[in-house]
Amino acid sequence: MSEPLQQADIDREIAEYAGRPPTPSGHPARDYAPYRSTLLRHPKQPLIPVKDPEAAELTGPVFGATDVTPLDNDLTKQHLGEPIGERITVRGRVLDRSGRPVRGQLVEIWQANAAGRYLHQRDDHPAPLDPNFTGVGRCLTDDEGRYMFTTIKPGPYPWRNHRNAWRPAHIHFSLFGTAFTQRLVTQMYFPGDPLFPYDPILQSVTDERARQRLVAEYVHDLSEPEVSLGYQWDIVLDGPAATWMEEGR
Amino acid sequence: MNPTPSQTVGPFYGYALPFPGGGDIALGGIAVHGYVYDGAGDPVPDALLEFWQADENGELRGAPGSLRRDPTNGAVLGRNGVVFTGFGRVGTDQDGHWALRTVRPGNGYISVCVFARGLLHHLYTRIYFGQDPFLDSVPAERRHTLLAEQERDGVYRFDIHLQGEKETVFLDFG
Numbered sequence: 041m042s043e044p045l046q047q048a049d050i051d052r053e054i055a056e057y058a059g060r061p062p063t064p065s066g067h068p069a070r071d072y073a074p075y076r077s078t079l080l081r082h083p084k085q086p087l088i089p090v091k092d093p094e095a096a097e098l099t100g101p102v103f104g105a106t107d108v109t110p111l112d113n114d115l116t117k118q119h120l121g122e123p124i125g126e127r128i129t130v131r132g133r134v135l136d137r138s139g140r141p142v143r144g145q146l147v148e149i150w151q152a153n154a155a156g157r158y159l160h161q162r163d164d165h166p167a168p169l170d171p172n173f174t175g176v177g178r179c180l181t182d183d184e185g186r187y188m189f190t191t192i193k194p195g196p197y198p199w200r201n202h203r204n205a206w207r208p209a210h211i212h213f214s215l216f217g218t219a220f221t222q223r224l225v226t227q228m229y230f231p232g233d234p235l236f237p238y239d240p241i242l243q244s245v246t247d248e249r250a251r252q253r254l255v256a257e258y259v260h261d262l263s264e265p266e267v268s269l270g271y272q273w274d275i276v277l278d279g280p281a282a283t284w285m286e287e288g289r
Numbered sequence: 290m291n292p293t294p295s296q297t298v299g300p301f302y303g304y305a306l307p308f309p310g311g312g313d314i315a316l317g318g319i320a321v322h323g324y325v326y327d328g329a330g331d332p333v334p335d336a337l338l339e340f341w342q343a344d345e346n347g348e349l350r351g352a353p354g355s356l357r358r359d360p361t362n363g364a365v366l367g368r369n370g371v372v373f374t375g376f377g378r379v380g381t382d383q384d385g386h387w388a389l390r391t392v393r394p395g396n397g398y399i400s401v402c403v404f405a406r407g408l409l410h411h412l413y414t415r416i417y418f419g420q421d422p423f424l425d426s427v428p429a430e431r432r433h434t435l436l437a438e439q440e441r442d443g444v445y446r447f448d449i450h451l452q453g454e455k456e457t458v459f460l461d462f463g
Binding site for chain 1: 290291292293294295296297298299300301302303304305306318327328329332333339341343345350351352353354355356357358359360363366371374376394396400402404405406407409410411412413423426427428431450451452456457458459460461462
């Protein structure tokens with residue numbers, strides 16, 4: 041048996057990768073060894089470029105009013121009782137890389153509860169489940185590309201990448217643009233989390249400015265007196281879209 | 290503008306993203322199925338695949354209603370079985386297996402987006418059902434990784450290898 045990986049080992053690797061030039065897009069490289077699960081799950085061959093202006097991926101799935109219900113964006117109202125935790129709102133805009141709003145598209149979120157536990161059988165660490173919190177929400181962006189969720193602040197939680205590995209608190213986001221090429225799944229973090237430097241998943245974004253784009257901003261004016269704290273997080277989707285879509289929508 | 294960086298879908302999306310009927314884009318057509326494997330040749334039980342495709346006539350407009358909800362109780366009703374939405378979403382099972390029921394797209398291929406724990410940025414590939422000019426731009430020895438293999442009438446097999454000797458061709462749209 042080899043010694044279990046320590047945080048210091050991971051810290052050393054994170055520092056080593058931080059010295060490499062970041063990817064031009066700011067997306068993490070898929071072969072990022074400090075996050076051990078990447079080792080066997082990243083392709084080693086170069087991606088094949090597609091230049092076809094008729095490519096199906098330049099269009100994408102559409103969603104509408106039938107795909108959501110009005111309560112879906114309030115994660116505190118999905119059960120008979122109130123969930124435990126610090127009530128927050130998270131709002132922002134979804135934009136394409138030209139800065140245009142992404143309208144009427146699906147935003148999905150999922151998260152741990154206030155104790156850092158997911159409602160998932162594979163999360164079996166000793167933190168309580170909350171019978172009044174599932175942790176799943178969805179909504180459509182409005183004509184300005186805006187979305188909004190009411191939820192509770194998720195807790196940090198342990199994982200088994202190495203000994204004493206803890207994920208900073210985060211909310212998972214899944215986003216669609218007008219094209220399948222703009223698909224994005226990512227995670228939103230909370231400002232000032234002391235776990236940032238220890239987390240190989242966040243640190244896989246090796247460019248500091250790009251990493252900052254994953255951190256929401258606390259905006260006092262968005263807090264609601266006696267009710268909730270307000271966070272703002274804008275999202276910019278990468279990837280090209282069909283020209284006719286850009287003109288037509 | 291600078292894009293928001295990708296992060297892994299992680300292991301816990303299972304109660305959030307998959308939905309009933311997610312693999313039933315259309316019934317009465319073909320079935321496509323396969324396994325997702327890692328670089329050691331082991332099946333990946335926590336991958337999530339998304340599919341986007343044209344209808345039988347090659348029409349790529351799509352339609353809402355893949356995740357249709359019941360407004361009385363919020364439950365997911367899923368597709369109404371009439372409208373072709375063009376979108377599918379399937380998680381791999383404990384054996385790393387997935388299955389999709391759909392129609393053969395008029396433009397020749399189904400677009401696939403792969404998410405998984407351990408994959409920091411999703412990957413795109415395509416399922417082709419026969420020869421296509423695009424395949425000529427792919428190195429000859431890897432071309433077969435984009436071609437579904439017909440197992441029997443109406444049933445096609447398409448495995449995805451994230452890494453290794455059989456590594457699937459993944460695509461970059463720039």
